[in-house]
Amino acid sequence: MPWQNASGSIQWSIIIPAHNEADRILPHLRSITTFLRDRGQPFEILVVDDGSTDDTAAVVESLASSTPEIQLLRAPLRQGKGAAVRRGMSAAIGRLQLFTDADGATPIQELTRLEQAMVEGADVAIGSRSLASRLPDYAVQTRWYRTILSYLFNTLIRERGLSGIADTQCGFKLFRQTVATDLFGVSTINGYGFDVELLYVAKQRGYRIAEIPVNWAHQPGSKFRVIRDGFAMLRELAVIRQNWTKGYYVDPSHPRDFHPAPVSRLGLPPQ
Numbered sequence: 001m002p003w004q005n006a007s008g009s010i011q012w013s014i015i016i017p018a019h020n021e022a023d024r025i026l027p028h029l030r031s032i033t034t035f036l037r038d039r040g041q042p043f044e045i046l047v048v049d050d051g052s053t054d055d056t057a058a059v060v061e062s063l064a065s066s067t068p069e070i071q072l073l074r075a076p077l078r079q080g081k082g083a084a085v086r087r088g089m090s091a092a093i094g095r096l097q098l099f100t101d102a103d104g105a106t107p108i109q110e111l112t113r114l115e116q117a118m119v120e121g122a123d124v125a126i127g128s129r130s131l132a133s134r135l136p137d138y139a140v141q142t143r144w145y146r147t148i149l150s151y152l153f154n155t156l157i158r159e160r161g162l163s164g165i166a167d168t169q170c171g172f173k174l175f176r177q178t179v180a181t182d183l184f185g186v187s188t189i190n191g192y193g194f195d196v197e198l199l200y201v202a203k204q205r206g207y208r209i210a211e212i213p214v215n216w217a218h219q220p221g222s223k224f225r226v227i228r229d230g231f232a233m234l235r236e237l238a239v240i241r242q243n244w245t246k247g248y249y250v251d252p253s254h255p256r257d258f259h260p261a262p263v264s265r266l267g268l269p270p271q
Contacts, residue, residue, distance in 0.1 A: 012036060012043035013094030013177075014108075017084035021102040022055040024219065026063065028104030033067055035108045045070045047102075048088040051078030082187065082194025089175075089184045097180045101171035103219035110214040114174040122210035123179045124202050126165070127172035132213035141217040165211055168195050172214060179207055186249060193236030200240055204249045 014032055018025055029045065036043040047060045049072060057074060064070040073087060085099045096118065100106060106127050114125035132138035173195070175183070182205065189197045202209055243249060 009042065010044055010094040011041040011096065013089075013092035013097040014043065014045045015085055015088030015092060015097065015099040016045065016047045016102050017050055017081050017088065017099070018047055018052065018056050018060070018102040019050040019078060019081075019084070020052045020054045020056060022052070022059045024104075025056065025102045026059055028100075028102060028108070029060070029063055029067075029070065031104060032100075032108045033069060035111075036069075043069055044092070044094060046088045046091055047072050048084040049074045050081070050084040051075050080190035080194075081192055082197075083190040085194065086184050086187055086190075089180050092177075092180070095177050096174060097177055098174045099171070105219050106170065106172040106214050106216050110172065111174070113212050113214060114172070114210075117210035117212050118174065118176070120210070121208055123176055123207040124183075124199075125174040125210045125212055126167075126199075127170040127214035127216070128167040128211045129170050129214070129216045130166035131211060132215065135213055138213050139215050139217070165199060165209070167211070168199055170214070170216065171195075173198075183207075188243070189236050189240065191232050191236055193233045193240065196233075196237060197240045197243075200244055201249045204244070 014036075016025070016028070025047070029047070032045055045067075047070065049057050049060070057072060060070065060072045064072060071091075073091060075084065075087070088099065089097060096115070098111060098114070100108065110127060114127065117125035129140045129142065133140040169192070179202075183198050183201050186201060187194060187197050199209065
């Protein structure tokens with residue numbers, strides 16, 4: 001069971017999608033647990049095992065036996081990162097809900113930056129390697145091919161109508177509970193393109209999105225394959241665009257407005 005306060009409420013839900021992460025997930029889980037326990041706020045960690053064929057489940061269960069905040073959700077077959085995050089979000093009960101990659105490429109300590117954006121009124125706060133790479137006080141250690149692919153993909157996304165966001169794919173995104181319920185309730189993309197779909201829907205529904213620079217470091221053992229997954233994301237982008245055109249994502253109860261985090265507040269030059 002997650003650690004709860006006297007009122008029985010959970011402040012933080014941390015969702016971690018995991019596919020064959022037995023060799024990488026343990027340090028990140030321990031870091032998250034220590035960080036949130038030190039803050040003294042009730043939390044839960046939901047690890048969604050996306051059809052792993054290694055010892056991911058056994059590793060997580062071993063730590064969970066002594067760490068009641070950790071829960072394991074298992075899918076017998078691999079469905080994709082988007083599906084895993086969606087399942088975790090549907091089970092989460094925290095007031096604020098973060099999904100983070102299993103490798104810990106973005107340290108959990110960066111959560112404080114996203115939390116501050118929430119305090120300032122954001123509905124969704126997303127980590128950004130692109131913004132961080134332009135600032136002297138941040139470290140972004142990435143592979144050259146990821147940089148090129150990210151630039152090309154985000155350029156294409158902007159041309160297709162999702163402007164104002166420099167990095168859609170960083171695996172470190174925070175949502176208010178009600179917003180997560182709304183967005184993931186209509187999401188359909190199971191693969192890596194699910195981030196884009198969420199941001200498309202958030203834009204359509206007028207949620208305030210804050211893009212926040214975060215420290216990030218490439219971790220060996222990435223499951224992302226440039227050619228295979230790159231083409232899959234392009235196909236998913238076409239599906240998202242089709243859904244957008246058909247009005248699938250429109251919710252009349254929300255105003256159609258988009259509020260990216262002010263560039264001036266981040267100390268960046270205007271684009």
